[in-house]
Amino acid sequence: MSNVPHRFAPIQRLLHWLMAACIFAMFFIGVGMVSTVAPTYPPLILTHKTLGVTLLVLVVIRLAVRLHYGAPPLPADLPPAMKLGARLSHLLLYGFMIVMPLLGLGMLWAAAYPVVLYGGIRIPALLPQSDRVHTLLWNAHFYLGFAFFALVLLHLAAGLFHALIRRDGVFGTIALLPSRNRTTPVE
Amino acid sequence: MNQSGRPPRSRLGSLVLIAAVVGGAAAAFAYTAGWLSPGRLTPERMIAALTPPSGAPLGHRRNHAKGICFTGVFEANGNGVELSRAKVFARGTYPALGRFNLGTADPNAVDATVRVRGLGLQIAVADGEEWRMALINPPVFAVSTPQAFHDLLIASAKKEPEAMKIFIQANPEFVAFAGWAKTAPWTTSYAEEPYHGLNSFIFTNAKGEEHAVRWSLLPTVQPGLVSQAELEKRGPDFLEQEIAERIRTAGPQRWTMVTTVADPGDPTADPSKPWPEGRRTVQVGTLIVQRIEPEQDGPCRDINFDPTVLPQGIRVSDDPFPAARSSVYRRSYDLRAAEAGDYPRTGTVKP
Numbered sequence: 001m002s003n004v005p006h007r008f009a010p011i012q013r014l015l016h017w018l019m020a021a022c023i024f025a026m027f028f029i030g031v032g033m034v035s036t037v038a039p040t041y042p043p044l045i046l047t048h049k050t051l052g053v054t055l056l057v058l059v060v061i062r063l064a065v066r067l068h069y070g071a072p073p074l075p076a077d078l079p080p081a082m083k084l085g086a087r088l089s090h091l092l093l094y095g096f097m098i099v100m101p102l103l104g105l106g107m108l109w110a111a112a113y114p115v116v117l118y119g120g121i122r123i124p125a126l127l128p129q130s131d132r133v134h135t136l137l138w139n140a141h142f143y144l145g146f147a148f149f150a151l152v153l154l155h156l157a158a159g160l161f162h163a164l165i166r167r168d169g170v171f172g173t174i175a176l177l178p179s180r181n182r183t184t185p186v187e
Numbered sequence: 188m189n190q191s192g193r194p195p196r197s198r199l200g201s202l203v204l205i206a207a208v209v210g211g212a213a214a215a216f217a218y219t220a221g222w223l224s225p226g227r228l229t230p231e232r233m234i235a236a237l238t239p240p241s242g243a244p245l246g247h248r249r250n251h252a253k254g255i256c257f258t259g260v261f262e263a264n265g266n267g268v269e270l271s272r273a274k275v276f277a278r279g280t281y282p283a284l285g286r287f288n289l290g291t292a293d294p295n296a297v298d299a300t301v302r303v304r305g306l307g308l309q310i311a312v313a314d315g316e317e318w319r320m321a322l323i324n325p326p327v328f329a330v331s332t333p334q335a336f337h338d339l340l341i342a343s344a345k346k347e348p349e350a351m352k353i354f355i356q357a358n359p360e361f362v363a364f365a366g367w368a369k370t371a372p373w374t375t376s377y378a379e380e381p382y383h384g385l386n387s388f389i390f391t392n393a394k395g396e397e398h399a400v401r402w403s404l405l406p407t408v409q410p411g412l413v414s415q416a417e418l419e420k421r422g423p424d425f426l427e428q429e430i431a432e433r434i435r436t437a438g439p440q441r442w443t444m445v446t447t448v449a450d451p452g453d454p455t456a457d458p459s460k461p462w463p464e465g466r467r468t469v470q471v472g473t474l475i476v477q478r479i480e481p482e483q484d485g486p487c488r489d490i491n492f493d494p495t496v497l498p499q500g501i502r503v504s505d506d507p508f509p510a511a512r513s514s515v516y517r518r519s520y521d522l523r524a525a526e527a528g529d530y531p532r533t534g535t536v537k538p
């Protein structure tokens with residue numbers, strides 16, 4: 001098993017935590033901005049759009065990196081159901097990371113809003129105005145946003161479960177810094 | 188597994204920790220979403236306050252619900268360049284799209300029952316940039332803050348006569364607007380009205396100098412003034428018929444765009460406070476309305492004239508209204524787009 005990595009590559013670990021922080025911010029900015037009429041609203045929505053589009057770029061890079069480096073195997077003693085759950089949930093997380101920004105952009109295009117990011121960067125519309133498409137994408141962005149948040153919480157709980165209860169080295173595969181004291185990866 | 192040198196933490200302790208982290212994140216999320224703060228002024232509450240007892244105007248704007256589309260051009264004369272580097276002020280002609288409207292939540296309101304008239308406008312600047320605005324005819328706004336606007340809507344919907352008295356005691360700035368509403372003459376045409384932006388914005392010019400400004404579209408025809416009763420006799424939809432007829436027979440209609448530049452210390456954060464007389468004004472161009480189209484299939488129907496859609500060179504100021512309006516207009520747009528089936532297109536123009 002000498003070719004199998006024991007940890008995610010540094011770039012993968014960096015991207016994982018950078019994007020995790022940004023995605024958490026996106027959830028909070030999203031629900032915060034739509035529930036306020038305060039002067040913070042325009043800067044919040046500007047940040048939501050800019051960060052969201054940045055995340056779209058990052059996920060593309062992340063997928064390319066993932067295809068290149070692969071992933072370390074899960075512990076051999078992990079029950080098959082848990083392994084399947086882990087794989088499926090990671091797949092879903094990737095799906096959300098790709099789909100959410102696209103829905104956000106699409107919903108603005110379909111409402112004929114100009115999409116302007118920080119620094120006046122403009123994203124040209126790829127969809128014509130349409131009530132129906134706007135409503136569809138709005139609903140998807142709304143409901144999938146909550147589903148994404150729920151899955152991230154589950155993922156967080158699972159990660160902590162590995163780190164604190166199973167102590168099986170899974171957390172160490174993605175941890176930003178190697179921790180001497182913790183566990184060694186699967187052997 | 189579990190080759191750690193440290194003594195294993197108690198399973199229960201770890202489980203509690205995990206539950207606390209996940210629960211804490213969920214609670215923070217709920218708090219941010221406003222679910223734990225029913226007192227927060229949300230766009231939903233503002234829309235609820237706008238909704239008449241008879242029900243929401245499904246498929247229509249939640250305010251300024253009655254209106255008619257226009258298209259035309261904005262002709263910039265170049266004078267605005269000294270104030271703002273926005274490309275729209277460079278001498279030239281830019282496509283414009285807009286909507287004449289009445290400040291009511293009833294899309295079928297009788298024209299003579301609605302005091303406030305408005306104009307929504309979108310000017311297309313070069314390479315996809317846009318400038319959107321929504322202006323009204325009173326010279327001052329009714330209240331100082333978005334919260335006060337909400338309170339006004341609540342108070343004016345109440346039946347007790349005391350409600351408005353209490354409101355005015357708390358928001359004395361309302362008196363100026365009320366005076367205008369009571370005494371200002373009624374015109375018989377959208378073309379005869381001035382439309383005021385009221386909100387303050389910051390213009391930045393090529394040198395990086397900033398000025399707080401407000402702008403207005405001033406009519407170029409003499410108003411024909413009538414009493415409210417006289418206007419009522421002309422019919423419930425007179426204004427829409429009149430503007431269509433006027434443009435058909437007399438040709439395009441014009442408004443001069445005038446920006447007023449604040450002196451330091453002028454009240455930029457409060458649209459209910461006019462700036463003192465004699466402030467510098469700059470005529471920056473002319474809006475030319477060339478064509479009228481009914482709203483139902485018209486190009487203005489699906490535009491949100493969100494006043495924070497601004498080109499580079501114009502930005503919001505410390506005036507709290509554009510932000511509040513942007514948030515509420517977005518919600519109004521989401522609702523009416525989802526309800527488009529309640530206000531079906533006639534199907535001749537667009538699906």
Ligand code: HEM
Pocket residue numbers: 023026027028030031034048049050051052053055097100101102103104105108115138141142145146148517518521
């Ligand atoms: C990882 C990516 C993203 C996540 C997790 C996310 C999440 C959210 C959430 C949770 C909301 C609040 C929904 C509600 O409570 O009503 C929201 C709203 C919104 N998002 Fe995103 N978003 C993402 C990307 C984007 C992008 C890229 C854009 C646009 C460029 C965008 C535009 C919007 C808009 C305009 C709203 C307000 C919708 C409305 O109510 O009209 N989002 N988003």
Ligand code: HEM
Pocket residue numbers: 016019020021023024066071072074086090091093094097152155156157158159160162170171172173174
């Ligand atoms: C928005 C937040 C997050 C997202 C979208 C996310 C996404 C992902 C994805 C897609 C993977 C699979 C990597 C791959 O196989 O290519 C992964 C792995 C992992 N994540 Fe996260 N993550 C987030 C936050 C967190 C947090 C807060 C933790 C903390 C406990 C965490 C712990 C882990 C662990 C331990 C792994 C490794 C699993 C393995 O070895 O297969 N993640 N994450």
Ligand code: HEM
Pocket residue numbers: 233237247248249250251254286287288304305306307321322323328332333336383384385386458490491492508511512515516519520523
């Ligand atoms: C916090 C205060 C305000 C609230 C809550 C509010 C609410 C609304 C709403 C819900 C709409 C319908 C938007 C749509 O569906 O596209 C609207 C339209 C409009 N508002 Fe306001 N408004 C406020 C302040 C103002 C001010 C200060 C002005 C003028 C200076 C103004 C002028 C207009 C005009 C002209 C329209 C019609 C635009 C169009 O034709 O689409 N509003 N307003």
